Amino acid sequence: xxxxxxxxxxxxxxxxxxxxxxxxxxxxxxxxxxxxxxxxxxxxxxxxxxxxxxxxxxxxxxxxxxxxxxxxxxxxxxxxxxxxxxxxxxxxxxxxxxxxxxxxxxxxxxxxxxxxxxxxxxxxxxxxxxxxxxxxxxxxxxxxxxxxxxxxxxxxxxxxxxxxxxxxxxxxxxxxxxxxxxxxxxxxxxxxxxxxxxxxxx
Ligand code: HEC
Numbered sequence: 001x002x003x004x005x006x007x008x009x010x011x012x013x014x015x016x017x018x019x020x021x022x023x024x025x026x027x028x029x030x031x032x033x034x035x036x037x038x039x040x041x042x043x044x045x046x047x048x049x050x051x052x053x054x055x056x057x058x059x060x061x062x063x064x065x066x067x068x069x070x071x072x073x074x075x076x077x078x079x080x081x082x083x084x085x086x087x088x089x090x091x092x093x094x095x096x097x098x099x100x101x102x103x104x105x106x107x108x109x110x111x112x113x114x115x116x117x118x119x120x121x122x123x124x125x126x127x128x129x130x131x132x133x134x135x136x137x138x139x140x141x142x143x144x145x146x147x148x149x150x151x152x153x154x155x156x157x158x159x160x161x162x163x164x165x166x167x168x169x170x171x172x173x174x175x176x177x178x179x180x181x182x183x184x185x186x187x188x189x190x191x192x193x194x195x196x197x198x199x200x201x202x
Contacts, residue, residue, distance in 0.1 A: 087186060089170055094167075095164055114191050115191075118192050125179055126138075133202065134199035152199065153200055165196055169189045170189060
């Protein structure tokens, strides 16, 4: 019986020692890992233990191009390519041709949805410069030096075919940039043309 007790006691002591060793070893390992990061040369890169996320084919933003160290990894799309949701526009730099060839599919539409779309788009993207009534008196117009956002109520714009105004929204004109990115949907741009016509009638 006494023998048995002694064996149990011995086993207990062994277990406590084993657990102690495990704890000690873990502490040493962690301390080791942390200390690898420290040292006199603080500007050395870290040691990456799990590298899966570091080594990947995707280029990082603001990195260099893999084949051309002079270039940024943020590549410009090749010339002539178009975003997926945008229909290629065939009249770039050709305002007169656009005016002659492009027909307004929404011409004279009294559809409430189209009218609301045109108004919303105009107020979001044009009002700022051309003004709520189209008179060229938008909030930022005074900030323009030299060429100012012109009135859209002039005889010149009244006599432009719808396609010409559509073209200016799509391709820009002089100082005014393209609005194709804000209004990628053709319908949204034609609806703006209709809204400009509505302003001209007021
Ligand atoms: C950031 C200011 C700005 C915004 C926003 C803007 N435009 Fe313009 N727009 C101009 C300026 C400036 C011109 C004159 C550009 C030039 O000829 O150099 C112009 C010219 C035009 C012209 C031709 C006027 C003319 O007499 O030749 C039309 C039409 C026009 N804009 C319509 C629009 C429509 C429609 C929108 C909204 C989709 C819009 N613009 C948004 C600044 C703006």
